[in-house]
Amino acid sequence: MSVHAFNPAQNGRPGLTVVPDHTEERTVDAAVFRSVFRRHAAGVVVITADAGHGPVGFTATSLVSVSLLPPLVSFSLATSASSWPAISSTGSLVINFLDAGQRDLAGRFATSGIDRFAEPTRWSRLGTGEPVLDDAPSFLRAQVEHRFAVGENHIVVARLAGHAERREHSPLLYHDGQYVTTA
Amino acid sequence: MSVHAFNPAQNGRPGLTVVPDHTEERTVDAAVFRSVFRRHAAGVVVITADAGHGPVGFTATSLVSVSLLPPLVSFSLATSASSWPAISSTGSLVINFLDAGQRDLAGRFATSGIDRFAEPTRWSRLGTGEPVLDDAPSFLRAQVEHRFAVGENHIVVARLAGHAERREHSPLLYHDGQYVTTA
Numbered sequence: 001m002s003v004h005a006f007n008p009a010q011n012g013r014p015g016l017t018v019v020p021d022h023t024e025e026r027t028v029d030a031a032v033f034r035s036v037f038r039r040h041a042a043g044v045v046v047i048t049a050d051a052g053h054g055p056v057g058f059t060a061t062s063l064v065s066v067s068l069l070p071p072l073v074s075f076s077l078a079t080s081a082s083s084w085p086a087i088s089s090t091g092s093l094v095i096n097f098l099d100a101g102q103r104d105l106a107g108r109f110a111t112s113g114i115d116r117f118a119e120p121t122r123w124s125r126l127g128t129g130e131p132v133l134d135d136a137p138s139f140l141r142a143q144v145e146h147r148f149a150v151g152e153n154h155i156v157v158a159r160l161a162g163h164a165e166r167r168e169h170s171p172l173l174y175h176d177g178q179y180v181t182t183a
Numbered sequence: 184m185s186v187h188a189f190n191p192a193q194n195g196r197p198g199l200t201v202v203p204d205h206t207e208e209r210t211v212d213a214a215v216f217r218s219v220f221r222r223h224a225a226g227v228v229v230i231t232a233d234a235g236h237g238p239v240g241f242t243a244t245s246l247v248s249v250s251l252l253p254p255l256v257s258f259s260l261a262t263s264a265s266s267w268p269a270i271s272s273t274g275s276l277v278i279n280f281l282d283a284g285q286r287d288l289a290g291r292f293a294t295s296g297i298d299r300f301a302e303p304t305r306w307s308r309l310g311t312g313e314p315v316l317d318d319a320p321s322f323l324r325a326q327v328e329h330r331f332a333v334g335e336n337h338i339v340v341a342r343l344a345g346h347a348e349r350r351e352h353s354p355l356l357y358h359d360g361q362y363v364t365t366a
Contacts, residue, residue: 021307021308021309021310021315021317023315023322023347023349024347025309025324025345025346025347026345026346026347027344027345027346028254028323028343028344028345028346029254030251030252030254032254032346033248033251033254033343034251036280036321036323036346037248039280039352039354040226040228040246040248040280040354041224041225041226041354041356042224042225042226042247043223043224043225045223061247062247062248062249063223063247064225064244064245064246064247064258064259065216065220065223065245065259066245066259066333066334066336066338067259067261067333067334067335067336068213068216068217069213069334069335070334071211071212071213071215071216072333072334072336074257074259074333074338075247076247076249076250076257078250097219097222097223124204125204126204126208127204132204132206134204138219139206140211140219141208145333146331146333148329148331148338150249150250150255150257150328150329150340151249151250151252151253151255152250152252153249153250153255155249155257155331155338155340157333157338160211160216161210161211162208162209162210162211163208163209163210163211163215163219164206164207164208164209166206169222171222171223171224171358173224173356175354
């Protein structure tokens, strides 16, 4: 009988030798974090809502799909953000997609201390009451289902209720500190 | 004294008339959901871990940054996914970034029923034990902090512990059913 010592680096796979990785690792401080995520391209949307005190809206690069059935998406928002009080209590919201040419709109809804809904922003209300950007090429209406507190932020999960498309568009992306589109 | 009737569509803003939006809205079924998110471009990573039963890994387009301080990210994974049992119990994991040329690697880690770590995959173990892809241009090591059950999926929140960069890269994106890069 032959005896084989257990080698955790081999993971129980005969014949497989796993070489340790000696790539140098840095601690993830704020500068490293920014540098890494600047290079992780992300789609850009503007999320709008009204919890009864007027419209709020903010540019988000954290929108992702979570589940197909039911249709769920998530995004995150700093608890200190000006839009958080409305998002913390609204039952529904609108996800406004932006097209590749709408850098100005994305920038306006990422700027603090201005009235983001003033001119030149064009907006309306859906029949269900939520504010929507008139220039968004398509939008989703969603019901908020969960708000998870994570550090100084919340991850919000919303169930998609409706979708409207006004025109075809190329997506606006944020990558390397700039708004770009796909090649 | 003049009396102004409160008009909720005006939101208390004098002079602002908000026109209702009559864009036709569709219910979000699976086909609409797929169609919308196919057009929402997303960065592509491969997440790897080992909870003690061998390496697991899967391609994710749901990685987003949640918080800068502390450095937190989130991603979602179907509870039915083959990697979920390991991700449900692992303390740490590796986020492998992919570059624009690595469509094959992304495809392999999105394919069911194969050994994703077999040739031609090249992988190693970090000094801390986690599996890592040798061909990833950069990677993050992270500690799992939260697992939120959402429908048939989990949103996983992890705190970034280390980052290593092997070479500069252009990001791999998933958009409109295809792997692409930025323009």
